[in-house]
Amino acid sequence: MNYLNKKSVEDIDIRGKRVLVRCDFNVPMKDGVITSDKRITSALPTIKYLLDNDAKVVLCSHMGKPHAVLTEGFGLTKKEKAKVAALPEEEQSAAKKKMLEKAKVEDPKKFTLKPVADRLNELLGEGTVAFASDIIGADAQAKVAALEGGKAVLLENVRFDARETKNNPEMAKELAAFADVYVNDAFGSAHRAHASTAGVADYLPAVCGYLIQKELTVMGGALAEPARPFVAILGGAKVSDKIGVIENLIDKVDTLVIGGGMAYTFMKAKGYSVGNSLCEDDKVDLAKAMMEKAAAKGVNFVLPIDTVVATEFAPDAEHKTVPSNEIPDGWEGMDIGEKTRALFADTLKNAGTVVWNGPMGVFEFETFAKGTIAVACAVAESGSISIIGGGDSAAAVEKLGFADKMTHISTGGGASLELLEGKILPGIACLNEKD
Ligand code: ADP
Ligand code: MG
DSSP, X not given: XXXXXXXXXXXSOOTTOEEEEEOOOOOOEETTEESOOHHHHHHHHHHHHHHHTTOEEEEEOOOSOOOOTTSTTOOOOHHHHHHHHTSOHHHHHHHHHHHHHHHHHHHHHHSXXXXXXXXXXXXXXXXXXXXXXXXXSHHHHHHHHTOXXXXXXXOOOGGGSTTTTTTOHHHHHHHHTTOSEEEEOOGGGTTSOOTTTTGGGGTSOEEEOHHHHHIIIIIIHHHHSOOSXXXXXXXXXXXXXXXXXXXXXXXXXXXXXXXXXXXXXXXXHTTOOOTTSOOOGGGHXXXXXXXXXXXHHTOEEEOXXXXXXXXXXXXXXXXXXXXXXXXXXXXXXXXXXXXXXXXXXXHHTTOSEEEEESOSSOTTSGGGOHHHHHHHHHHHHTOSEEEEOSHHHHHHHHHTTOGGGSSEEOSOHHHHXXXXXXXXXXXXXXXXXOO
């Protein structure tokens, strides 16, 4: 699939039309209050463009993982099912009933998109966005029918309907009946084939919004036609989470740098002892195979040469720096050492494109954030096209204050990883191609 050839809102006539927009309004909430509205503000360029062009805008999104409370006879979550199954048989049916009753009362309050509608009105002007208390029910029908050009309605959480996550065609059809055009701008959900993220595109002309377009041109573009040298820096906790990313990038990059918790599995593959460091013994052979593949392809494969080790996993743990092949028994690797920071920075100096996923150490503890900070500095100073993918990596770059120095920080954690893995994202595959 050519990610760079998808139609966007600007490639289709939307003036005065009814437009269904799938957004990612899955914002963090605490006690009914939105704690970060970044996902809402990120969606504004598309929404404003549509409103400015007199479109009748129907917004939809999911929020969290609620029970499908608007569905007849909705069921328990996986976790709850396991809890019930662990109870003595005679208690199970009462426990199940209690959980469902609780969900029926609490979920509509906890997972409602109403606070998002309020925030949208603050940002776009009071009275711009109406809120429907259901998804495809009577309230939504009435509010969509009453829509004027330049106004919007936000439907209630699509996951209150059990058919959403099953990509049920009936639900997709019912959503599609609200509009003449479908716009997907929910990059954070693009790796899911759900009724509102992909299914609906079977019934309407489908294009992307500005947010997805940016992800595709910057991240998709870098993967398809990288400015060279192309350097990937991978870190984070586990090799097993990133196998797909490593395998895909090894075919594309000139240099592959590995740091963070996943580096110890590679060190073990080289025959080093890693003490109490994170290490996946069942992935050691795979790590070896990847290093051999890199060598065969002429990819420059760079591992840490020194490591900050600590006596325990704690912010104030006793620590010291040792060569990577001399991690003592009883100590665990928490960060890359100073020599490694310089070495990694050196590989970045002339980079044309840098893709970075995964912190270099336990950056949540200040003492062990130095490696991640050093790499963030080096990426920022490299003058390369710099792309940050992954939820924790994006959080690290923002927390450490480097966000505005990067070319692009992907807004979709899981979706950005799947893009880096070279996977086809259903929410993007379903969009119309340019002629
Ligand atoms: P992303 O969400 O960006 O894909 P990951 O989830 O793979 O990143 O990894 C992030 C986590 O990896 C962080 O919580 C960080 O503390 C952890 N981590 C990094 N280095 C180490 C290490 N040496 N030991 C243990 N955990 C580590
Ligand atoms: Mg993560």
